[in-house]
Amino acid sequence: MKEEKSRHIALRLYNLISPLKGWVILSIVCMAGYNIFTAAPAYYAKDIVDAIVYGEKPELKQYFLVGLGLVIVFAVKGFFFFGHSYCVGHLVQSLILKLRQHLFDHLVNLSLTFFNRSKTGDLISRFTNDLHAFQNMMQVGVAGPFRDIPQFFLLLGIMFLRSWQLALVTMIIIPVAILFIHNFGQRNKIAVSERQISFGGLSSLLVETITGVRVVKAFGMEKYESKRFKSANDDLYKNHMRSIMIDSYSYPIIEIVGATAGATIVAFGGYFIINGQITPGDFTSFLISFFMLNEPVKKLNGFNLKLQEGFAAVRRIFNVLDVKDEIVISPNAKKITGFEKEIDLNIKAFHYPENEEPAIRDFKLTLRKGEAVALVGSSGAGKTTIANLIPRFYDITRGTVTIDGNDLRDLDLLSLRKLIAIVTQDTILFNDTIASNITYGQPECSKERMFAAARAANAHKFINEQPEGYDTLIGEKGTRLSGGQRQRLSIARALVKDAPILILDEATSALDSESEIEVQQAIEHLMENRTTLVIAHRLSTIRSADRICVMENGQIVEQGRHEELLINGGRYQQLYEMQFKHQPESHMPEETKGHLVS
Numbered sequence: 001m002k003e004e005k006s007r008h009i010a011l012r013l014y015n016l017i018s019p020l021k022g023w024v025i026l027s028i029v030c031m032a033g034y035n036i037f038t039a040a041p042a043y044y045a046k047d048i049v050d051a052i053v054y055g056e057k058p059e060l061k062q063y064f065l066v067g068l069g070l071v072i073v074f075a076v077k078g079f080f081f082f083g084h085s086y087c088v089g090h091l092v093q094s095l096i097l098k099l100r101q102h103l104f105d106h107l108v109n110l111s112l113t114f115f116n117r118s119k120t121g122d123l124i125s126r127f128t129n130d131l132h133a134f135q136n137m138m139q140v141g142v143a144g145p146f147r148d149i150p151q152f153f154l155l156l157g158i159m160f161l162r163s164w165q166l167a168l169v170t171m172i173i174i175p176v177a178i179l180f181i182h183n184f185g186q187r188n189k190i191a192v193s194e195r196q197i198s199f200g201g202l203s204s205l206l207v208e209t210i211t212g213v214r215v216v217k218a219f220g221m222e223k224y225e226s227k228r229f230k231s232a233n234d235d236l237y238k239n240h241m242r243s244i245m246i247d248s249y250s251y252p253i254i255e256i257v258g259a260t261a262g263a264t265i266v267a268f269g270g271y272f273i274i275n276g277q278i279t280p281g282d283f284t285s286f287l288i289s290f291f292m293l294n295e296p297v298k299k300l301n302g303f304n305l306k307l308q309e310g311f312a313a314v315r316r317i318f319n320v321l322d323v324k325d326e327i328v329i330s331p332n333a334k335k336i337t338g339f340e341k342e343i344d345l346n347i348k349a350f351h352y353p354e355n356e357e358p359a360i361r362d363f364k365l366t367l368r369k370g371e372a373v374a375l376v377g378s379s380g381a382g383k384t385t386i387a388n389l390i391p392r393f394y395d396i397t398r399g400t401v402t403i404d405g406n407d408l409r410d411l412d413l414l415s416l417r418k419l420i421a422i423v424t425q426d427t428i429l430f431n432d433t434i435a436s437n438i439t440y441g442q443p444e445c446s447k448e449r450m451f452a453a454a455r456a457a458n459a460h461k462f463i464n465e466q467p468e469g470y471d472t473l474i475g476e477k478g479t480r481l482s483g484g485q486r487q488r489l490s491i492a493r494a495l496v497k498d499a500p501i502l503i504l505d506e507a508t509s510a511l512d513s514e515s516e517i518e519v520q521q522a523i524e525h526l527m528e529n530r531t532t533l534v535i536a537h538r539l540s541t542i543r544s545a546d547r548i549c550v551m552e553n554g555q556i557v558e559q560g561r562h563e564e565l566l567i568n569g570g571r572y573q574q575l576y577e578m579q580f581k582h583q584p585e586s587h588m589p590e591e592t593k594g595h596l597v598s
Contacts, residue, residue: 096135136310336404344366375533391503438450457492503532550572
């Protein structure tokens with residue numbers, strides 16, 4: 001099974017590399033030239049030594065010619081090395097570029113379900129640690145086999161040419177070295193796999209701590225988080241050291257095997273020279289070839305270790321690339337260009353993948369065009385789940401959700417989401433300019449339209465007070481702005497989108513009173529002439545809704561207008577009383593005073 005997986009990965013890598021085969025061929029040509037000129041000194045050493053030992057007294061100019069020949073040999077060798085190195089570099093970086101983009105494109109198109117069950121740090125490590133390990137494997141994986149393996153056989157051929165007897169002695173020792181190399185590779189494979197898991201865990205912890213640093217500080221948990229990080233950091237250190245240990249002891253062991261072979265060759269070589277079976281030139285050429293042979297053997301050991309590391313990394317990358325998007329788009333999907341009548345939700349059941357109990361059950365609701373419908377209820381009642389089903393962030397388990405009679409599953413996803421604007425409690429802004437955040441998704445938007453949206457969102461004034469106005473960078477997640485300012489930017493972004501359907505998911509629940517008034521005014525501008533689904537925690541913000549639906553356990557338990565629900569004395573009245581019970585009478589809405597129970 002493991003061998004099949006390795007073959008499958010190798011085939012996928014081949015498919016990735018095949019469009020770049022021109023660079024591979026050029027790199028092989030350059031490496032062939034490099035190998036030939038690397039082995040040349042070992043080959044010609046015989047003639048030089050034998051000429052000195054058996055020939056007449058050489059003239060000084062012959063030594064100069066030999067020296068000049070060496071310079072030319074190494075210059076040509078250097079030229080071929082440059083060609084090979086550049087070609088491999090271009091090949092590897094092009095491949096990494098393509099794979100990184102492919103990974104990102106695939107990731108960003110996956111459904112929310114995948115992100116809900118994945119750790120952010122672990123996903124980030126695919127782009128950092130895993131891609132880096134894969135890059136190292138390719139750097140060594142392309143250069144190693146085409147440089148070291150031909151070089152190995154070329155030098156071995158020279159050795160057999162000079163003395164087949166000594167070469168046979170060497171051949172007895174080489175399998176021992178290969179056995180060691182294989183053993184080191186298997187051990188390193190396990191160590192690398194554990195190291196990459198540790199790195200993913202550390203990355204996830206780091207992302208969690210940095211994004212939640214305000215909570216960490218508020219609860220005085222710095223030491224606790226430091227201990228958690230130390231534990232993960234120590235685990236990564238131990239797994240790194242295991243790889244380093246294997247890498248460190250494998251090199252001297254291969255060296256010792258090589259030295260043992262060298263000592264054996266010297267002893268046998270001396271015997272053969274004394275008995276006239278080989279010349280000193282043969283022995284010198286053989287010995288140079290043997291010691292040069294050590295280098296590719298040691299590099300093959302390193303190549304094997306990097307190969308195991310790279311395969312573990314690329315397996316993790318392919319695991320993400322193999323994730324199927326749970327939101328399946330029909331090949332005959334219909335593009336929807338507008339919203340004319342109603343959104344109808346008839347949901348028999350909706351399950352989150354990790355839960356057996358349905359989050360929504362027997363839910364029926366129709367939102368007519370131009371209507372503002374509010375969903376209220378306790379936490380976990382399923383309000384946000386409903387909001388997520390309309391733009392098809394998830395697919396329902398049983399039932400239907402339709403827009404103008406069209407099942408969402410039969411619609412083109414991009415055209416569907418163009419009809420919907422969303423403003424949430426957790427405002428998502430990007431580390432870019434204010435202008436770029438407002439026009440996000442509408443890059444062709446004119447400045448006049450952007451300014452109009454900002455004014456309608458009560459944001460134009462504070463934007464102009466920023467150091468660079470609309471060109472001010474707002475920091476990661478908009479941290480340089482207040483909560484109210486961030487929320488008004490997200491409303492301006494929704495205004496620029498100008499979608500006919502609007503979803504407001506607790507858009508004012510995290511704001512202070514002053515900010516809430518400004519944001520509420522902006523929301524009222526946003527809701528004009530739109531079909532709106534409002535999810536509200538503060539019940540005072542949804543009194544003017546056309547309908548209020550009270551949810552419990554994934555179902556609607558009562559619905560009506562604000563005044564009707566208060567008179568009925570049901571769940572809505574209980575929620576309303578709980579919210580205003582401890583407020584001074586002067587802060588209560590007028591109609592509430594008569595309904596509160598002491």
